Amino acid sequence: MSRLIVISNRVSAATGGATGAQGGLSVALTSALRESGGLWFGWSGNVTEEFSGQISFHREDGVTTATVDLEEQDVEEYYNGYANRTLWPLFHYRVDLAEYRRGFADGYQRTNERFAETVFPLIEPDDMVWVQDYHMIPLGQELRKRGCDNRIGFFLHTPWPPRRLLLTLPEASDLVATLFAYDVIGFHTDEWLQSFVEFVVFESGGVYEDGILKLEGRQIRLIICPIGIDSDEFATLATGKTAQQTFRQMRESANGRAMIVGVDRLDYSKGLEERFLGYERFLVESPEERKEVFLLQIAPPSRGTVESYKRIRSTLEGLSGRINGAHADLDWVPIRYVNQGYPRAVLAGVYRAARIALVTPIRDGMNLVAKEFVAAQDPEDPGVLILSRFAGAAVQLTEALLINPYSAEEMADAIRTALAMPKAERIRRWQAMFEVVCQQDVLWWRVRFTDALTQGHGT
Ligand code: ADQ
Numbered sequence: 225m226s227r228l229i230v231i232s233n234r235v236s237a238a239t240g241g242a243t244g245a246q247g248g249l250s251v252a253l254t255s256a257l258r259e260s261g262g263l264w265f266g267w268s269g270n271v272t273e274e275f276s277g278q279i280s281f282h283r284e285d286g287v288t289t290a291t292v293d294l295e296e297q298d299v300e301e302y303y304n305g306y307a308n309r310t311l312w313p314l315f316h317y318r319v320d321l322a323e324y325r326r327g328f329a330d331g332y333q334r335t336n337e338r339f340a341e342t343v344f345p346l347i348e349p350d351d352m353v354w355v356q357d358y359h360m361i362p363l364g365q366e367l368r369k370r371g372c373d374n375r376i377g378f379f380l381h382t383p384w385p386p387r388r389l390l391l392t393l394p395e396a397s398d399l400v401a402t403l404f405a406y407d408v409i410g411f412h413t414d415e416w417l418q419s420f421v422e423f424v425v426f427e428s429g430g431v432y433e434d435g436i437l438k439l440e441g442r443q444i445r446l447i448i449c450p451i452g453i454d455s456d457e458f459a460t461l462a463t464g465k466t467a468q469q470t471f472r473q474m475r476e477s478a479n480g481r482a483m484i485v486g487v488d489r490l491d492y493s494k495g496l497e498e499r500f501l502g503y504e505r506f507l508v509e510s511p512e513e514r515k516e517v518f519l520l521q522i523a524p525p526s527r528g529t530v531e532s533y534k535r536i537r538s539t540l541e542g543l544s545g546r547i548n549g550a551h552a553d554l555d556w557v558p559i560r561y562v563n564q565g566y567p568r569a570v571l572a573g574v575y576r577a578a579r580i581a582l583v584t585p586i587r588d589g590m591n592l593v594a595k596e597f598v599a600a601q602d603p604e605d606p607g608v609l610i611l612s613r614f615a616g617a618a619v620q621l622t623e624a625l626l627i628n629p630y631s632a633e634e635m636a637d638a639i640r641t642a643l644a645m646p647k648a649e650r651i652r653r654w655q656a657m658f659e660v661v662c663q664q665d666v667l668w669w670r671v672r673f674t675d676a677l678t679q680g681h682g683t
Contacts, residue, residue, distance in 0.1 A: 265346065267291065275298065279292055315358060364378060378409045404440055485522070485574060495629040518556070540561070608625060608645055624657065
């Protein structure tokens with residue numbers, strides 16, 4: 225068995241990184257790393273005066289992590305800059321928010337070179353290298369330049385944008401070309417994969433056939449590999465003591481009303497503004513039903529130093545204030561808007577107490593909240609999932625009420641449909657979704673990717 229080397233921007237499972245998917249992801253990767261005796265490399269999250277490439281090793285639960293500090297300029301240009309202000313908005317179709325600056329692009333490239341320089345000496349001849357996410361697109365190529373001929377795979381956790389959107393990025397073709405260094409590239413859905421293929425075929429002259437992309441004398445295997453959650457853990461959490469306690473608290477404070485829940489990082493890609501507007505429309509259109517429900521929106525702030533995140537935060541504060549001001553009564557507030565994170569066990573109890581979940585991103589690579597909600601439900605009396613068509617999860621969770629989040633009307637209709645849905649239908653829909661969530665869990669995802677990497681050595 226080859227050792228697995230995982231490389232991602234942030235390593236620490238406990239402290240939480242940019243993608244926030246630590247729970248299941250770290251469980252899945254940790255077990256693979258433990259079994260294969262590999263290691264996990266990335267940024268420590270710390271800033272140093274001058275980059276030294278000095279690695280801090282840490283060993284816990286049979287897993288070795290190796291981290292490196294970055295200079296302030298790296299963090300500014302690579303992380304806050306190119307990753308969060310250029311690629312993230314662009315990859316979520318928000319060209320209007322994307323900032324294209326040579327300084328960011330250069331800092332991104334430089335930092336990836338630094339990562340490659342640092343991690344390369346740790347890689348042994350038979351190791352399998354797995355690079356995660358948009359922070360590290362050029363890393364594989366930088367490893368190749370240094371003589372690494374190991375199998376190297378790349379997985380993208382976000383959507384891949386359509387060709388014409390990607391073309392707005394000045395260095396798009398060069399960035400895409402760095403991906404040709406990988407042996408396997410994985411996407412959550414066929415849609416993201418096809419967008420990538422279209423770019424490469426049109427702009428770089430590649431040929432795509434039977435899952436293999438051929439160009440520049442190389443063969444790259446492209447796979448659809450939707451990430452899952454640790455469904456066993458989540459279903460167990462949902463009936464545990466903490467979750468039960470939370471469940472009771474929520475039901476008590478709901479006072480007989482149906483709870484609609486939203487749980488998201490405070491990010492413009494999550495469609496929170498659209499969600500509030502859709503919910504407001506429901507309040508206006510359904511005077512009879514509106515006081516029978518309330519919306520609990522949990523949204524811990526993320527990437528708070530970036531201007532577009534400050535803006536979305538203040539927009540949501542304004543909107544929730546306006547909606548509550550216009551509709552609240554002496555004994556009822558339509559939106560409970562909470563800006564903090566909670567332990568997973570508490571979230572599980574919140575999900576279970578909800579009658580409806582609103583998961584309405586304008587774009588999302590996958591969306592794990594949708595899957596966590598499903599896993600946490602009571603099989604005898606499950607809630608209804610209202611899910612954006614533009615989340616990767618919509619491909620698997622077809623029994624959700626699928627909506628277009630840009631349409632407040634569709635959202636309001638879906639809330640009414642969910643409230644009126646007979647128990648038998650709720651159970652039928654939930655069972656179909658629960659089966660997928662359990663079968664295609666995070667372990668399934670990891671094995672699917674590493675199997676492809678084991679077989680698919682590019683030439
Ligand atoms: P994210 O954009 O962070 O991940 P998501 O998949 O929804 O989005 O994962 C969020 C995680 O954070 C969930 O596990 C959720 O429970 C947790 N979380 C959110 N709010 C929380 C709160 N208030 N308290 C505690 N925990 C909270 C990126 C991509 C996604 C993709 C994942 C994995 O953007 O599309 O699904 O990576 O590939």
